[in-house]
Amino acid sequence: MRVAIIGQGYVGLTIAVGAAGAGHSVVGFDVNDQLVAALNAGISHIEGISDTALSAFIGTGAYKASTDASVIDGCDVIVIAVPTPLDEVRNPDLSFVHAAADLIAKNAKSPALVINESTSYPGTLRTEIAARITGVVHLYASSPERVDPGNTQWGTKNTPRLIGGLSPQAVSKAKEFYATFCDTIIEVSSPEVAEAAKIFENTFRQVNIALVNEFAQIADALGISGREVLDAAATKPYGFMEFNPGPGVGGHCIPVDPSYLAHVANEVGVPATFIKRANEVNLAMPAYVVKRVVAGSGGSIKGKKIVVVGVSYKSNVADTRETPAAGVIDLLRAQGATVTWHDDLVVSWRGESSSPIMGADIAVLVTKHDGLDLAALEGCSYVFDCTGTIAGADGI
Helix, strand or coil, X not given: CEXXXXXXXXXXXXXXXXXXXXXCEEEEECCCHHHHHHHHCCCCCCCCCCHHHHHHHHHHCCEEEECCHHHHCCCCEEEECCCCCECCCCCECCHHHHHHHHHHHHHCCCCXXXXXXXXXXXXXXXXXXXXXXXXCCCEEEECCCCCCCCCCCCCCCCCCEEEEECCHHHHHHHHHHHCCCCCCEEECCCHHHHHHHHHHHHHHHHHHHHHHHHHHHHHHHHCCCHHHHHHHHCCCCCCCCCCCCCCCCCCCCCCCHHHHHHXXXXXXXXXXXXXXXXXXXXXXXXXXXXXXXXXXXXXXCCXXXXXXXXCCCCCCCCCCCCCCHHHHHHHHHHCCCEEEEECCCCCEECCEECCCCXXXXXXXXXXXXXXXXXXXXXXXCEEEECCCCCCCCEEC
């Protein structure tokens, strides 16, 4: 099949490589000139996709990137894999999805299967994509992405894939496409079910992380170790699922998707009070971290040198999207501290570069990558550990 994938970020490039490896002819469309140039030069920006593998697909003609929207015309399959962020007041922002739909309406002159992989609330495929595309009768299906950056156990091939379509023909063709590079295909009754399943998966995680974060604060106030309590609870062989506290949540999914579910819940008259409270707890965690750092440093950090260690949102990836480290750094600076950051995987971020750990008075470990030089932390007079991995250190 000839396949066009709109958006070449973490999701789009991952799907592009999977489809190219299955023998499809893939073109990856993106509006970022520099990204497209890098991809066509065989330079990958995604952990798990090597430059060598990307270059091989380019060399055989199985994959190319382009900023020319006309390349989607004549494709059998068009996949939408664009960001679905929140706006400045944390409401859903579907501007990228709308732009992709308008791009298809303008450029796809022959019928195709249009698949939305971008995460959004139930009804997005039907009302925000298909309803916007007129003039050509396309098939439409939803198959929300389940990409987990840095996960070496579960990837595109072995993670079960959900498919819901606006017609049996759309479902059939979508199953035919994904079966070429995915092991397990699960058909659901509608695109709304597929869309809802994805945002509930991440809402489930958001709520449970918020619960352990709130409990960690309760345990600290009671003078006991919250992590020891959680480890003890985890010995129960049934009825308990382990989650760990931390400085907040990051990445594109967990901090964002629950707000999409809360938005659509409000639209249908069901106030999502539980979900909103979970969002509030996790968004407040950077402030709690800073509060604890100040208390552990004698009540003031004004003028002290603090290094925040690990600014990516999770271990062993360089992804800084929605990272709670941003809030921690900003709040430490608001308290008068001189703050730098160190990350073995992130070279530059927010106009700054990674700095050495040595020389700081205080270290705040937000994210711990494999290979972190723990000895360097010993040179700091105070260490606050958000990860629970440094024995004897103060932390969450």
